[in-house]
Amino acid sequence: MTEAELQQARIENWHLNGNPVRTLDEARTFIEKVGFCPMYPARPMPLLPTFVGAWVGTDDKLPTWQHAFADPRAQAASELMVRLLRDKSAYEAKLSDENNNFLVAASVFPYFYSLVGDRNPKQPPKAGSRSEYCQLACDAFEVIRREGPISKPKLQERIGGDPSLAALDRAMVELWSKLRITRVDYNPAEGAFWDVLYRWAPEAVGEGIGHSVGVALSALISKYLDGVVAAEPADVESFLSHLVPRSRVKEAINALLGARELSFIHIGNRSLIQVTPPKLELPAPKSDPRRTRIAVRPR
Numbered sequence: 318m319t320e321a322e323l324q325q326a327r328i329e330n331w332h333l334n335g336n337p338v339r340t341l342d343e344a345r346t347f348i349e350k351v352g353f354c355p356m357y358p359a360r361p362m363p364l365l366p367t368f369v370g371a372w373v374g375t376d377d378k379l380p381t382w383q384h385a386f387a388d389p390r391a392q393a394a395s396e397l398m399v400r401l402l403r404d405k406s407a408y409e410a411k412l413s414d415e416n417n418n419f420l421v422a423a424s425v426f427p428y429f430y431s432l433v434g435d436r437n438p439k440q441p442p443k444a445g446s447r448s449e450y451c452q453l454a455c456d457a458f459e460v461i462r463r464e465g466p467i468s469k470p471k472l473q474e475r476i477g478g479d480p481s482l483a484a485l486d487r488a489m490v491e492l493w494s495k496l497r498i499t500r501v502d503y504n505p506a507e508g509a510f511w512d513v514l515y516r517w518a519p520e521a522v523g524e525g526i527g528h529s530v531g532v533a534l535s536a537l538i539s540k541y542l543d544g545v546v547a548a549e550p551a552d553v554e555s556f557l558s559h560l561v562p563r564s565r566v567k568e569a570i571n572a573l574l575g576a577r578e579l580s581f582i583h584i585g586n587r588s589l590i591q592v593t594p595p596k597l598e599l600p601a602p603k604s605d606p607r608r609t610r611i612a613v614r615p616r
Contacts, residue, residue, distance in 0.1 A: 318547070320584050326546045331366035337374030344397055345406045347371050348422045351544035352537075353429070356398060356418035357382045357391070364545050364552045368420055369394045382417045399503045405518065411494045412559050423521070425540050430525030431533035432560040434496040438515040438522055442497065449495065453480055454488035461498055461513055468507035534561060534569045539578065539592055547582050547591040 318326075328334050330350060338347045348354070354366045358379050369385075370376045372394035385391035398420065401407040408426045410433065412419040421429050441459060444452040453476070460475045461467055467475070473485055480488075489511070492498045501517050502510040515522045525533075537560075538553055545552070554566045570590065573579040580593040 318582060318584055323546055323584055323589075327366075330544060330546065331376075332371040332374060333366075333376050335374050338371040339397070341397070341400050341404065341406075344371075344401050345404075348401065348407045348420060349424060351422075352425045352540035353419065353421045353544075355412070356394070356420065357385060359413065359415055359417055363556050364548055365556070366544065368398055368418075372397060382415060395503075402500060403502055408518065408521070409493075409500050410496065411490065425537070426518070426521050427524035428528060428533040428536040428540075429560075430496055430522060431528040432530060432537070433494075434514070434522065434525055436526055438497065438513075438526075442492070450491050451488055453484055454491040457485065457488050458492055458497060458513070461492075461511055462516075465498075465512040465516070466501050466510040467512075468510050470507055472511070530561070530565070531569065531572075534565065535573060535578075538566070538569055538573060542579070542590065542592050547584070547589040549587060549589055553590070 332338050332347060338344050348368075351366050354368050354371075355363075356368045358367055358370070358376075358381055360381075367376070367379065369391055370379055373379065373390055380388035380391045385395070398407075398418065401420070402409060406423050407420045408423065408429075410419045410421050410429060441462070442448070442450040442455050444450055444455050450458075456476050457472060460472055464471075464475060469482075469485065469489070473480060473482065476485075489498065496514050498511050499514045499517055500509045501512045504510075528536075534557070537557060541553060541556060542548060550567070550570055553570060554563050557563075557566045570579065574581075574590070577593055579590050582589050582591050
């Protein structure tokens with residue numbers, strides 16, 4: 318494979334070849350193919366496609382999340398994204414500090430949950446000096462658990478005490494970062510609607526709890542490489558370091574290379590890794606009719 322062939326394969330996988338993703342079926346196929354992607358380009362941008370790029374059909378002058386409100390392409394792509402979420406063909410997660418939606422395919426999400434989510438999701442979070450959650454996050458979780466799906470304005474009203482929207486946003490990010498809650502719908506009048514994840518996606522959460530970290534990490538590495546075709550190990554480590562320590566990613570890559578589930582491919586002066594292609598099975602050789610024995614009956 319040459320560098321040009323690699324780039325062309327990515328362009329086709331990521332729908333940047335003038336063949337945009339516009340229908341729900343096309344969106345399902347795209348997200349299952351690439352596994353996961355941010356909604357908008359980021360800086361620095363990981364080696365990943367974007368959902369808005371697939372909707373537009375090119376990566377030229379795409380809006381970032383900061384400017385999405387002023388771009389009609391972003392609004393149309395967001396509407397299709399919400400349909401994916403509502404259909405449970407994809408789930409949202411929080412990958413970075415940016416306000417950039419990160420989409421994960423339904424088939425991949427249990428592995429993602431294994432690395433990020435809570436192993437006892439029905440147990441309410443508790444605030445405290447050693448807790449990852451503030452008291453407002455705990456209060457918000459209880460209201461969402463009791464009354465969800467619920468919009469943020471309704472949530473603010475139900476919590477009481479008149480918390481500021483900024484404080485409520487921070488509290489919800491704490492819950493969302495650990496996949497305690499998830500966006501499940503949206504309407505222009507009230508905005509996004511939130512529910513506890515274990516109720517919205519019980520099968521995915523249950524499957525995720527059952528996977529070990531090693532199994533989940535191996536699955537995500539393989540899916541990442543499927544989506545980008547081939548990548549330098551550093552690209553894989555950089556992406557997954559948002560979820561687990563970089564050293565764990567290196568160990569998992571080395572284990573997959575040792576098991577020959579991954580293999581090196583040399584492009585120019587770079588050594589990239591890819592999912593090992595399946596071996597081609599040659600058809601069994603046919604017998605030569607000229608050498609076929611003919612049985613002759615005795616007279």
